[in-house]
Amino acid sequence: MRKLQMIDGIGPFFRHYDKKRINWSKIPFADIETDDGLKAEVLKSIPDDFLTFVQRTSALGYNAITLDDVAHLVPCDQYPKNLQRKISAYRELFRRLMQVADEHRMQVFLTMDVMFFHESVRPLIKGNRDLANGWLKDNLDQLFRDFPLIAGVIMRFGESDGVDVKGDFRSELWLRRPMDAKQLLIRLLPVFETHQRKLIFRTWSVGAHPIGDLNWNPTRFDQAFGDINSEALIISLKYGESDFFRYLPVNPLFFQSRHQKIIEFQARREYEGFGAYPSFIGWDSAKIMKDLEPAENVVGMSVWCQTGGWGKRRQLTYLRNSSLWVEFNTLALARIWQGRDVHEVIEEFRDRYLPDVPREAFLDFLTRSEVVIKRLLYVAEMADQRLYFRRLRLPPQLFVYWDRIMIDPIIKKVLAVFVHDRERALNEGREALENLREMIAVAKENGIPTRGLSFQLATFEIIAMAREYYFDGDKEAPQKLSQMKEEYKRRFRRNYSVIIKLGESRVHRVPLRWILKLMLRDRSRYRMVDQVITIRLLWLLHPLARKFRHRIGPKFASKQAMGIETLLK
Known part of the structure; x- marks a missing residue:
């Protein structure tokens, strides 16, 4: 299989988005729609912007692009008529985008959450996991029949829509145990194999439920994937055990099994300014890729040049007000993945963008x-x-x-x-x-x-x-x-x-030191106290955390992401 150099393509969908602080985690579907279709200015601008983006990124060697999402492309008889009209409009638009990508030799992968729901289909599923898996299997089978240019689907299981997300569909944390993930994969993979498509399963999680440590725990990883042997399955891992931060060594799970894997990077650094100022990751990324060399079956990388985080910055990479520094990271990741030395990459960027700079x-x-x-x-x-x-x-x-x-x-x-x-x-x-x-x-x-x-x-x-x-x-x-x-x-x-928030805190140092020692550990392996207190006992408190979320932690945590109570599930 040709190695994947994948990049996210959501930028064109944000041109007309005008909210002060933007949730960059997914296309803002509710803001580009009318009551029964898509806004005229959106239909006019997205194909042109998408063409520009594809031209720029394919020229760097990127050969795959991701778009949100499966839910908005598969019709269902149970959906209300206005939603069916919206889905029809999305299907027409996405066919045009897929054709553009195909003309530039870029594969298209669609994202999705496990699971996405519309209220009209809940009576079909009845809260039953097996029924839900079957319903999703039928949806994916129809998707692949309707869209031959789709190369595969990227599934996010451990993070769902933020509390600020509006729209017809809401996603939920549906998989709670490793066995849930295994049963889902066993049910779905035959569809991918039949249609010769790829199922890319992301291990990233915010830590909810027993499966919440899948992105770093080798035991949980084996429980979910150990007995599955399919050429259609690719496991996607962030480069470290946490989110896109510095100071993280390469994730050991890359060496855990012989499954096909891809590594995730972020060119537009959501924790380092969103591209507002320089934040070059070339040296760190080169070290990570060097450390990955002994790993078997690393078949690609996925680069986020627009996706991720909540912020006020409005740059659209390669499109409007694009950040030079995000473009630098996007180039660097492509070239380092292709085997180039970091100093060669720096020279290429300087020659291309800043030829007069010594x-x-x-x-x-x-x-x-x-x-x-x-x-x-x-x-x-x-x-x-x-x-x-x-x-x-x-x-x-x-x-x-x-x-x-x-x-x-x-x-x-x-x-x-x-x-x-x-x-x-x-x-x-x-x-x-x-x-x-x-x-x-x-x-x-x-x-x-x-x-x-x-x-x-x-x-x-x-x-x-x-x-x-x-x-x-x-x-x-x-x-x-x-x-x-x-x-x-x-x-x-x-x-x-x-x-x-200054002033005298009621939290005294000695009790806090003891509490932190109790709650936090300096190794991945769970202690007895974790099993008894931080996992089981705190789980009992998550309904209270939800009720009083506005009083716990920073105020923004109750308005963005999934709510602070998710950490206790």
Whole structure:
């Protein structure tokens, strides 16, 4: 099989989306529809934008593209008439897009959640897993008969629609045990084999239910996939055991079995600015791909150049207001996957986009940028630690998440537990900020585009001052932060949200240290306390967490993603 170089193609569907903060996890179906069809401006712009996107990415060697989603392309007699008309319009539009992709030798893969539901079909399924699997099997069989250009389907099982998602279909976490996944695959794979299509099963999960550690737990992995032997099955893994963060070694599950696998990367860094400023991942990605060389049957990679996260930035990669730095990462991932050295990739990018910039200056710029990202967005001492809560490998970022900076005395106390060398943390932050200023000077002196750098500097100055607060480097940090926040909001419309909650916390250090020691572990293997307390006992509390979600954790956690209570299921 020709190795897959897959890229997400959802960007063209966001041209007319005008909400302040965008959920980039899926096409905003509800916002591109009328009561019984699709908006005229959408039907006009999407095919042209899609052609542009396909031309640009296929020229880099990408040979497959992903589109959302199966639910909106398969008709059902039980659906109401207006939904059937919408599906008819989607089918016509997607045929045009698939033809464009095919003309540029790009395979089309459709995404889907397991499971998606419309209220009209619930009486057919009756909450029965076997009936649901059969209904989905029939849907996929019809899909492949109707759309011969579809190469396969990508199934997401461990994450469902966020609480902010609107529309005719809602997805739910349907698979709860490894055996549920196995039964689903056994039921569906014959359809894929008959039609010679690929079923790409994503292991990513937010940690809900017993199957929630499938993305890192070898036992769970074997329970779900161990007895399945099908050329139609491809298992998709993120490069690390957590989300798209730095400081993560390659996921050991790539070496767990001989199943076909693909690796997921993110060019548009949702936790590192969404493309607003430089965040080059070439060196990290090259190391990951080097570490993967002993793994058997890695048949492709999947690159997200638009998908992922909640943020205010409005760039559409290769289309409108495109980020130079996302395009750089997209090029770099393609070339490194093709066997090119990172320095060769940097040279190709410079020759293509910045031919007048001196080689040494551009390398200096990127090197400093690497220091800025790794030493200011992350606290290195904490990021180097391997921490698990219940079924999740915790992210190595703590107080900067998506486009939010959280400044809170509780976070300060948590950092005090895990970061022992405060002086190192302060010095790394200060040195990183100085590197950012030097980086901007290098850009100005050598013709490197400076767009976004003033925004990065203002944002990272707040992050650096937050670090001073967290590690007691500047006693006046709380007052300075409030002033910086007001000035920052005046200067930048598409800014980070700076959430400041200062004052004395009721959480004292010694109890918190004990609680964190109880709740968190520094290895993947479960302890007895996890089995008894953090998994079983906390599971009993998730209905309360749902009821009081607005009072637990950051406010945005109750309005975005799946709700904080999902972590306790």
